[in-house]
Amino acid sequence: MELDKPVQEWLEMIQMGATEGNVLGVDDMAAARQAMGLLAGLVATPPEVARTQDYSIARTNGEIGARVYWPAGEGPHPIHVNFHGGGFVMGSAFEGATDAMMRARCVGAESIVVSVDYRLAPEHRFPVGVEDCYAGLVWAVNNAAELNGDGSRVTAGGVSAGGVATAVVALMARERGGPPLRLQLLEAASTDLTTSSHSWRNPQYGHDMERKAHVAMHIALYFQNSRDIVHPYASPLMAPELDGVAPAYIMSGEYDPRRDECEAYAARLSDAGVKAVVRNMLGHVHGSNILTKAWQPARQWQDEANAVIRHANYATTADIFTDFSVPTASGS
Numbered sequence: 001m002e003l004d005k006p007v008q009e010w011l012e013m014i015q016m017g018a019t020e021g022n023v024l025g026v027d028d029m030a031a032a033r034q035a036m037g038l039l040a041g042l043v044a045t046p047p048e049v050a051r052t053q054d055y056s057i058a059r060t061n062g063e064i065g066a067r068v069y070w071p072a073g074e075g076p077h078p079i080h081v082n083f084h085g086g087g088f089v090m091g092s093a094f095e096g097a098t099d100a101m102m103r104a105r106c107v108g109a110e111s112i113v114v115s116v117d118y119r120l121a122p123e124h125r126f127p128v129g130v131e132d133c134y135a136g137l138v139w140a141v142n143n144a145a146e147l148n149g150d151g152s153r154v155t156a157g158g159v160s161a162g163g164v165a166t167a168v169v170a171l172m173a174r175e176r177g178g179p180p181l182r183l184q185l186l187e188a189a190s191t192d193l194t195t196s197s198h199s200w201r202n203p204q205y206g207h208d209m210e211r212k213a214h215v216a217m218h219i220a221l222y223f224q225n226s227r228d229i230v231h232p233y234a235s236p237l238m239a240p241e242l243d244g245v246a247p248a249y250i251m252s253g254e255y256d257p258r259r260d261e262c263e264a265y266a267a268r269l270s271d272a273g274v275k276a277v278v279r280n281m282l283g284h285v286h287g288s289n290i291l292t293k294a295w296q297p298a299r300q301w302q303d304e305a306n307a308v309i310r311h312a313n314y315a316t317t318a319d320i321f322t323d324f325s326v327p328t329a330s331g332s
Contacts, residue, residue: 006295040096044292046103065117069106078111078153078313085160087218093117108306112149114140122221133165134172141179153313155183163189167236170245181246183312191237197260242272253284
């Protein structure tokens with residue numbers, strides 16, 4: 001058994017220099033962030049959206065940005081709030097790859113997309129980034145009317161670090177009496193940053209374990225002290241109580257070592273009485289959902305994510321998953 005060629009090439013690209021003895025530090029961040037711009041070439045040309053606009057959101061000791069995308073039609077439209085990936089140290093809502101994916105999300109989910117540009121570590125260490133994400137959600141809901149959005153139909157989602165941020169924002173919304181979410185969409189989310197799951201400790205074929213160096217980098221640069229790793233706002237799997245959070249649709253790659261913690265989080269949500277669906281996407285490694293230009297399974301991943309957001313926002317039943325038909329071609 002072999003990984004598909006686009007996935008093999010993806011792993012080769014992200015593993016360049018990522019050995020156990022080569023962990024990026026503070027001085028390497030500028031170059032690493034610049035390299036993220038190369039990912040735009042891996043994403044399919046997005047469909048046209050009705051319009052976009054960039055905003056600034058005031059925060060303590062600074063501000064964060066947001067790029068908003070509108071679908072066609074009169075509205076008011078549902079709102080999807082997105083948090084980008086990058087280990088909380090890289091990435092941006094304004095970069096080409098994220099921009100292209102969110103244009104496709106806006107059209108595919110038939111929703112306004114508010115893509116939050118939260119502040120990054122090590123300049124802004126935990127919990128600044130996730131607090132910025134929650135502030136972005138609150139801003140989107142408070143300004144729903146101005147955005148021509150429907151503040152009663154709101155979802156949130158993200159990939160990798162953005163998936164963690166989504167789970168944390170759902171926890172914050174419950175604890176703080178914040179905006180109710182119809183759905184939290186977690187894509188390849190690291191719900192346990194201790195990397196103590198079975199799939200982390202026992203790599204199987206295709207597990208991109210060379211990325212341990214990246215994980216070490218993110219932990220070293222993101223946290224102020226090691227105790228923060230088990231904080232529920234860092235590793236939501238560690239939250240003592242999960243009842244009352246938004247329903248979750250959780251997508252993970254077959255060969256992503258984060259797969260076990262995604263499945264464990266879904267199990268904990270279900271045990272807490274929260275509706276949770278977990279999807280194992282066959283042939284995928286961490287981050288391969290971005291390969292929509294050259295790889296059909298990545299396009300299937302994106303189509304499914306967009307479809308579940310659309311269904312959550314337009315479903316008429318109390319259980320948003322009741323009538324949702326899960327595709328079978330890419331996993332089960």
